[in-house]
Amino acid sequence: MAKADLIGGSLWDQYSSKVDERMTNPRYMGKITEEEAKAMGARLIVADHGAEVCGDAIRLYWAVDPDTDKILMARFKTFGCGTAIASSDVMAEMCTGRTVDDALKITNIDVEKALRDDENKVAIPPQKMHCSVMAYDVIKKATSIYKGVDMASLEEEDIVCECARVSLGTIKDIIRINDLKTVEEITHYTKAGAFCKSCIRPGGHEKRRYYLVDILKEVRQEIENEKVAKFLEQKDFSLMNIIQKHKAVERVLSEHVRPNLLKEGGNLEVLDMKENNGITQIYIHYLGACSICPSSKTGTLSYIEGFLKKELSEDIQIIII
Amino acid sequence: MFSILTNITPLEGNFILMERIYLDNNATTIVDPAVKSAMEPFFSQMYGNPNSLHDFGSEVHPYMQIALDRLYAGINAGNNDDMIFTSCATEGNNTVIKGVYYEIIRNSEKNEIITTQVEHPCVIHSCKFLEELGVKVSYLPVNSDGIIDKDILTEYIDPDKTALVSIMWANNETGLIFPIKELGTLCRENGILFHTDAAQAIGKIKVDVQDAPVDFLTFSAHKFHGPKGAGCLYIRNGVKIPPLLHGGEQMGGKRAGTVDTAGFIGMGLAMELAVENLDYEVTEVRRLRDKLEDAILSIKDTRVIGRREIRTPNTILTSIKGVEGEALIWDLNKNGVAASTGSACASESLEPNPTFVAMNIDDELAHTGIRLSLSRFTTEKEIDQAISVIRKSVERLRSISMSNI
Known part of the structure; x- marks a missing residue:
């Protein structure tokens, strides 16, 4: 990695051409009005996630067929960087035609993978990963509105970082999936800890129930224990x-x-x-x-x-x- | 003036002839063609090592002398002061901060450095490094104008404890000019060494070390149409710090390493041209900057950071509501306009911009900032074109954004 790191590269070079294309010409950008939804015989769902103060905000529109729970049409609006626009666009495309429950299964990793040119090359630089997480979280929000339940009940867990609204489950999953080893990496991937920093470690701006340093330590320990267990499993x-x-x-x-x-x-x-x-x-x-x-x-x-x-x-x- | 740069750029699979407009002159500048010509002979003709005892070496000396004269004249340095060649302002700033540590902090009761929250990373990170070694560093907040004034500095300095005050002459992000004469005078009165990073000041405003009492001053040639890899460290007569680079006897033993003769000679001419063009900078460059700034401000829900009167004549840091900074930079780049972002998002880190934080600019604006910086090579035609591109990009990105505009 050393040689590759020296010049530093343009941020743009680290984006796939699909990100570029979606950013330049988003296909699902726009909104759905009540009238349009009604004409389709669908229920209109409008979900907001994030905030401009955090640098990223997205609004997702769904026209859902109330009989089949199928998303007939999806549109988005976003305040965000190129990655946020591109991942919102792919996310809206992926929602289209799925049932709400199926859409809920779409993760930020699916969104990021859909943006890859080469299946082995990540479509966006690590510090922009959080922008794809946002596209994933807004689906949860839309689902909670559609089902008339609390968003927390879908997450079934606690929020670690309030600024970026990142849950304990998301953080644990992201650490595992990407084999993260530092708090900085967690922040890159999820944006947790990027703002008020209270959730990084005790002694910050406000007292938190969970801290990233502890979560990381715990999950790393679990990963290590699993490795040892797997290692000892060998019977022959x-x-x-x-x-x-x-x-x-x-x-x-x-x-x-x-x-x-x-x-x-x-x-x-x-x-x-x-x-x-x-x-x-x-x-x-x-x-x-x-x-x-x-x-x-x-x-x-x-x-x-x-x-x-x-x-x-x-x-x-x-x-x- | 130099002709417009044209380039064949592959865009969306087609070859489109696109005029590129460079509005990122606070990052680096085009090398003045006259500077380039002046440097040319020192690569393959007069390539001798100036320290050699033969003609190849000594034939370079008169040209280096001219460059040195130009540098001294450029900032009105006295003949007993030093102007040491460095590779860049970063090197100069490291030399000063670490040099003061070795020379003064380690050998006296003075154990404090005062700097600001809005310095360039090379100053901030050098100070952080010294903090690890036990030095106390205060990072001063800026006032509501975005600058450090005498009142703030007065609160912090302690003649018994403060070894060095390091405050930039002009800020790279905002272009805001700091009252260096006043701040330097205050330090002088209290027997405290004063350093200023003038990287963003040379060629944009008058820099005179007889007028403003500074002990150390640093700059990079590439910020004023000189080559990259050449910079200078001014040290007032009588002030002593050890070198950062030890080795040979170059630069009077104060900075070892064979001098990049072409870079040094180019920097000298670039300095002379920068001073000659200062009038043009504060009239014509300012006029174009103001034209661009007015056009941006005529778009609804935009603002510019810092009062015009106290900014370098070439810089605009603007915030456009509902448009995320990096997305705008991307769009502008696609349309041939090079700008840079003041937003947290586009930098390698997610850290909010320290200038914005220090200026108490709210977070929403912190993600919408972009910086446009002109030079004496910027033409009116380019500014007109940039205005039209910026308008279109803002319109497009606002149509994607859900902000209620």
């Missing part, structure tokens, strides 16, 4: 790497072998493990009573080796140092 000893094998051996030793040795005042430690022609050689060193016990090189040894063979694999050999 012969397919494990040496570290996994070591962990498995230690687990068997701790659960089955060490308690018995400890009863006699002894113990052992694993000093090394080597792979030798398909045999896993485990180098152990006796401690305490075991180190002077005459049977440690005969009976105890075959007991330990037998246990590891039974629990893990026949291809295990113990070598005493």
Whole structure:
């Protein structure tokens, strides 16, 4: 990345040509009047999201068929940058023809993906990601109006950043989906923490229930735990790497072998493990009573080796140092 | 004056001949063709290292001397003062701030630097760096005019504690001019070193270091039709700071590194031309700027930040309700007009513009700001064309926006 970062590039260069095209000629820009909706036999929904003070605001118009819940027509108006205009346009297009429940499934990631020229190349620079999140949130708002329910009931969760109205769920999802590692990245993607900054960490402008630093820490921990769990899931000893094998051996030793040795005042430690022609050689060193016990090189040894063979694999050999 | 730049630009798959209009002269300027010609011989003819003891080196000296004379004359520096070649104002500003730290703050009871909330990032970030080293830095807020006045500075300075005051001569975003003579005098009276970043002042307003008591002054050549990569650090006679770049004995040991002779010579001529054209700047450039500004203000729900009388004659920072800054820059760019944004959104970070925050400009306007900056190469025809493009873009973007206009 270093070489690619040095010149810094134009913001425009980081946009896909689809963003450019939608910005220049938005197809779904405009509004739907009561009369137009009535003529279609549809119910008009007008939803606002964001605010000009935050730099982004969108109004979404839906003409919804009340019998089928199908969105017959969608239009938008937006105060925002090129990304906001382009993602609003794609979002309105994606809503059209779907039922309200289906439309609710559209995420900002879907919107962003629809704007890509190349499926492997992100359509917008990271600091503009929040503009696509806005297009996603307004669908929730429109749905809540249509269904006559509270927007919060659709989110079923709490708002972390009031300025940018970003929910706990959105933040957690965004961290997971994009594998975010810093609070700055969360701000880039969601705009949470970009304004009054109260929600970044305690001690800000106002006291908050959730803070981005804590959420990030928690989700990162979850991700790491999942990685470890996935790692330990590997059941087949012969397919494990040496570290996994070591962990498995230690687990068997701790659960089955060490308690018995400890009863006699002894113990052992694993000093090394080597792979030798398909045999896993485990180098152990006796401690305490075991180190002077005459049977440690005969009976105890075959007991330990037998246990590891039974629990893990026949291809295990113990070598005493 | 220079002819209009024309360029073949691929647009929407078709080749359209588009006249590009450059209204971002606070970012950088076109190199004056006369400056370019003056630099030409020092690339492949007189390319010697001026420190060499042969003719290749020494033949460059008279030209460097002329450049130096022009630079000294340009800001009315005395012969006992230093005007040190740097790569840019950023380098000069780093040299001053870090130099004061090494020379004074580390060796005395003075442990404070005073600057403003609206300085260029090279000053702000250098100060932040020193804060990490334990220096106390105060970032002064601007007044309702958007500038620092003597009253604000008086409140903050402490002759026993303040090592340096660093305040820009003119602001890059707003073009607002700071009362450097008054501020410098106040510092002088209190025995405090005073630095001014004059990057946005040279060539736009009169800069005279005999008139305004400054100890350090910095600028970049590319802001006044000189080349990029050339700048200057003025140090008043008797003021001592260590170099930022250590090495050879160039610039009297005060800035090591082989001097970019072409850049230095080009900067000298650019300075002379900037001073010669100052009258043109405050009359004709101002007239065109005012024409553009009036046209923008004639559009409903627009405003311009800062009073005209206290702004550099080339700058407009305008806010257009209902039109997001970056979207407007995009649209203008598509139509051949280069401007820059004052909005939070278009910069690499989402941080609100510090100038806007300091000026208490409300957030809504902070997202609608764009900056237009002219130069002596800007023509009336370009301004007329820009006015027409801006009107159309504002109309289009307002039709997308839901603001009730």
